[in-house]
Amino acid sequence: MNKISYLRKLLYFAYKHNPILAVFPIISTISVLAELLAMMSLVPLSVIGTGQGINPQDPIVKVLNLIHLEPSPKCLVMVFCSLFIFRIVTNILGQNISLKYGKKVLAQLASRAFCNIVKHCKIEEIEQKSIGHFISLAGDESFRSSMIVIELHQLISISTLGILYFALIFWYSPVTAISVFLFLICSSMLMGTTFRRTHQLGITQIQQSKSASTIFLDALNGLRTVRSFFAEDFVVDAYQNSMQSYTKTLYKIDLINILIKFIPIAFLFSALAIFMVTGLFDKYAGQGLNFVFIITMILFLMRFFPVVGQGLNVLMRLISDAKAARDVIEIIDSQQGKRLGDRVISDKITSLSIQDLTFSYKTGSPVFKDLNFNFESGKSYALVGPSGVGKSTLFNILAFLTDVQGGDLLINHESHKKFEIESLRKKVMLVEQESIIFNDTIFNNINLGENYSSEKIKKACQVACIDEFIDGLTDGYEFKLNYQGQNLSGGQRQRIGLARAVLRHPDVILLDEITSALDESTKRKVVESVLAHFRDKIVIFITHDRVVTELVDVKLNLATMEAQEIKQAS
Ligand SMILES: Nc1ncnc2c1ncn2[C@@H]1O[C@H](COP(=O)(O)OP(=O)(O)OP(=O)(O)O)[C@@H](O)[C@H]1O
Ligand SMILES: [Mg+2]
Structure with missing residues (x-):
C-alpha cells in the first residue's frame, strides 16, 4: 500500500462512519477568514496610532464607510474584538467536532481492527508476532491513526490560514512576501532530514510500545511461573528498560516538534534585529519603509510564522504517526480473510x-x-x-x-x-x-x-x-x-x-x-x-x-x- 492510498483509505473510513466531519473544513475556513479580517482591521488602527491620516483605500475602511460607520479607533477596536471573538468561538466549535469525532474514529478503528484480528488473521501469524503486537495495534496504533484524522483536519485549517496570511502579506508588500517565501523554501530543504528522522522515530516508538505490552502481558499471564521462579525482577527490569527506551523516543519526537514550532519566528526576529542594527532600516527609511509598514509586517508575520510552525508541527506528528495508520489500515483492509468455495455444506460430514x-x-x-x-x-x-x-x-x-x-x-x-x-x-x-x-x-x-x-x-x-x-x-x-x-x-x-x-x-x-x-x-x-x-x-x-x-x-x-x-x- 503506498503512502497516499492508506491515507485515502483512512479518511474514507473516517468519513463513511462520521459524515459530520465534513462540517469541520467549512467552519474552519469561516473561522480563519474572521481572523484575517480582524488582523486587517489593525492596519488602519496602527496608521491612526502613528498620527498619520487614514488611508481611504484601506479595505476595512472601505467596508466601514459602505455600512455608514465612522472608522474611528473605537469602532476599529470593536471590529477587531468582534471578529476575534467570532474566530475563537468558531475555532472551538470546529476543534470540538474534530476532537469528538476523532475519538469516535478511534473507537471505530480499534473495534474494527480487533474484529479483523479475531475473525480473519491467521492463528500462526498472531502467534508469530506476539500478542503485544496486536494489543498495540488495536490500542496505541489505532489511537495514533485517529490522531492522523484530526491532524489532517487541523492541517486543512492551518494551511488555509497560512495561505491567506501569505496572500495578505503579498498584497501589502510583495518584496516581503517573496523574501518570506525564499526563506521557507530554504528551510524546507533542511526539513527533509528532520521529516525522515521523525518518521524513523515514529516506527521505533511503535516497536518499543509493542515490546513493552508483550512483556507486561506475558508476565501477568504467567504470574505463577514468574513468582515460583523468583523471576519478578527479571520481568520488572525488562519492562522498565522497555518503558525507558519508549519514553526517550517520545521525548525526542516532542523536542523536534517544539523546535520546529519556534525556530521560524526566532529567525524572523533575528533578521529584524540585524536589519535594525546594521543600519539597513535607516538606509531604506523613506523609500516606502516606515514604522507603520514595520508594525503591520510584524503583526502579520507574527501570526504567519507561528501558523507555519504549527503547520509543520502537525505535519511532523502526522509523519511520526504514519506507520501506525498504515498497520491499522492493513488490518482493517484484510476484511474477508481467506475464502474457499461458495457452497454451503448442508449434508452431514460422514x-x-x-x-x-x-x-x-x-x-x-x-x-x-x-x-x-x-x-x-x-x-x-x-x-x-x-x-x-x-x-x-x-x-x-x-x-x-x-x-x-x-x-x-x-x-x-x-x-x-x-x-x-x-x-x-x-x-x-x-x-x-x-x-x-x-x-x-x-x-x-x-x-x-x-x-x-x-x-x-x-x-x-x-x-x-x-x-x-x-x-x-x-x-x-x-x-x-x-x-x-x-x-x-x-x-x-x-x-x-x-x-x-x-x-x-x-x-x-x-x-x-x-x-x-x-x-x-x-x-x-x-x-x-x-x-x-x-x-x-x-x-x-x-x-x-x-x-x-x-x-x-x-x-x-x-x-x-x-x-x-x-x-x-x-
Ligand atoms: N505456531 C507455531 N510456529 C512454528 N512452529 C510450530 C508452531 N506450533 C508448533 N510448531 C512446531 O511444529 C511441530 C509440531 O507441533 P505440534 O504442537 O503439532 O506437536 P504435537 O504432536 O501436538 O506435540 P505435543 O504432543 O507435545 O502436544 C513442533 O516441532 C513444534 O515446535
Ligand atoms: Mg499438541
Whole structure:
C-alpha cells in the first residue's frame, strides 16, 4: 500500500462512519477568514496610532464607510474584538467536532481492527508476532491513526490560514512576501532530514510500545511461573528498560516538534534585529519603509510564522504517526480473510480424508509430509505419537483453523476448497487441552453469545460430566468464573470446554488431550460419555493415555501412520 492510498483509505473510513466531519473544513475556513479580517482591521488602527491620516483605500475602511460607520479607533477596536471573538468561538466549535469525532474514529478503528484480528488473521501469524503486537495495534496504533484524522483536519485549517496570511502579506508588500517565501523554501530543504528522522522515530516508538505490552502481558499471564521462579525482577527490569527506551523516543519526537514550532519566528526576529542594527532600516527609511509598514509586517508575520510552525508541527506528528495508520489500515483492509468455495455444506460430514497432506510452519522444516488417512463417521479414533510429531497441527488443519498447504482435505470425498469455510467450521469442533475461560458466568462461558436454552446447556454439561459440580455451586450456572478460570480446577476447565462443543452438535469432534487433567475414573466416565453421545459421528482424540486408546475403535500413530483396530468388548 503506498503512502497516499492508506491515507485515502483512512479518511474514507473516517468519513463513511462520521459524515459530520465534513462540517469541520467549512467552519474552519469561516473561522480563519474572521481572523484575517480582524488582523486587517489593525492596519488602519496602527496608521491612526502613528498620527498619520487614514488611508481611504484601506479595505476595512472601505467596508466601514459602505455600512455608514465612522472608522474611528473605537469602532476599529470593536471590529477587531468582534471578529476575534467570532474566530475563537468558531475555532472551538470546529476543534470540538474534530476532537469528538476523532475519538469516535478511534473507537471505530480499534473495534474494527480487533474484529479483523479475531475473525480473519491467521492463528500462526498472531502467534508469530506476539500478542503485544496486536494489543498495540488495536490500542496505541489505532489511537495514533485517529490522531492522523484530526491532524489532517487541523492541517486543512492551518494551511488555509497560512495561505491567506501569505496572500495578505503579498498584497501589502510583495518584496516581503517573496523574501518570506525564499526563506521557507530554504528551510524546507533542511526539513527533509528532520521529516525522515521523525518518521524513523515514529516506527521505533511503535516497536518499543509493542515490546513493552508483550512483556507486561506475558508476565501477568504467567504470574505463577514468574513468582515460583523468583523471576519478578527479571520481568520488572525488562519492562522498565522497555518503558525507558519508549519514553526517550517520545521525548525526542516532542523536542523536534517544539523546535520546529519556534525556530521560524526566532529567525524572523533575528533578521529584524540585524536589519535594525546594521543600519539597513535607516538606509531604506523613506523609500516606502516606515514604522507603520514595520508594525503591520510584524503583526502579520507574527501570526504567519507561528501558523507555519504549527503547520509543520502537525505535519511532523502526522509523519511520526504514519506507520501506525498504515498497520491499522492493513488490518482493517484484510476484511474477508481467506475464502474457499461458495457452497454451503448442508449434508452431514460422514467422511474426512487427508490426502498427501504436507505442512510446515514458516520458520521450520515440514512437520509432516504426504499424510493419507480416512476418518469415517460412526468410528472413534485415538491419534497418538511422540511429542512434537504434529498432532495438534493436524487438528488445526482438520478444524480449518490453519490452511491446507500441500495435498488436500476431502469432505465426503470432495475437496474442502469447494465449500464455504464458515459452514465447514460449524460442523467441526476442536476442544483444546487448555480451554480458554472468560471472566463471566458458567452459562455465558458455555453459551458464548448464542441463544441456547438452559436445558440444552444442562444436557451438554451432563455429557461432559460437569453437571454435578455446577449443580453443587451456590449460584449454579450463574456462578462467575475468574480471569482465565482461576477458580476452577484444570479438569473442570477442560470439561467446560467439552460442554461447549457438545452443545453445538458437530459432525466431527476433535479432542486434544482433554482428559489429561482428570483422574482415572472421571477420565473413563468422560470418554465413555463422549463416545456414547457421538456414536454416529467422527470422534478423534489426541492422547497419550491408555484409558482412551482402549476405549476407541482405531488407534492411529501419526509418526508411522499405522492404524490399529481396537476390538471392543461388547
Ligand atoms: N505456531 C507455531 N510456529 C512454528 N512452529 C510450530 C508452531 N506450533 C508448533 N510448531 C512446531 O511444529 C511441530 C509440531 O507441533 P505440534 O504442537 O503439532 O506437536 P504435537 O504432536 O501436538 O506435540 P505435543 O504432543 O507435545 O502436544 C513442533 O516441532 C513444534 O515446535
Ligand atoms: Mg499438541
